[in-house]
Amino acid sequence: MNExxxxxxxxxxxxxxxxxxLYDKMNPKSKRYDAxxxxxxxLSISxxxxxxxxxxxxLNSKKS
Incomplete structure (x- = not known):
């Protein structure tokens, strides 16, 4: 499989x-957090x- x-x-x-x-969506402390x-x-140190x-x-899951 090629990911x-x-x-x-x-x-x-x-x-x-x-x-x-995007970073707010990954931050549990943000109001815009999306689990x-x-x-x-x-990929590397930085x-x-x-x-x-x-x-x-x-993205497909957000289509409603």
Whole structure:
């Protein structure tokens, strides 16, 4: 299985959300926290990414 990893600029483009909104969605202390939002994976000491399919699934779950 070939899991594509996307970085923050691509994530922002795909979700149409700002950097601060995305990080708020991952922060349990934020009013915008979303427990269903995919967690990032650590790529190196200072780099993270997200599995593209997890983001696609999350976006599809938001369609109502």
């Amino acid at each position: 594509r990893i996307i970085r923050l600029p691509t994530l922002m483009e795909r979700t149409q959300l700002s950097r601060s909104t 269903s939002f995919p967690r990032p994976i650590k 780099a993270v990414g997200w599995f593209e399919q997890d983001i696609i699934d999350w």
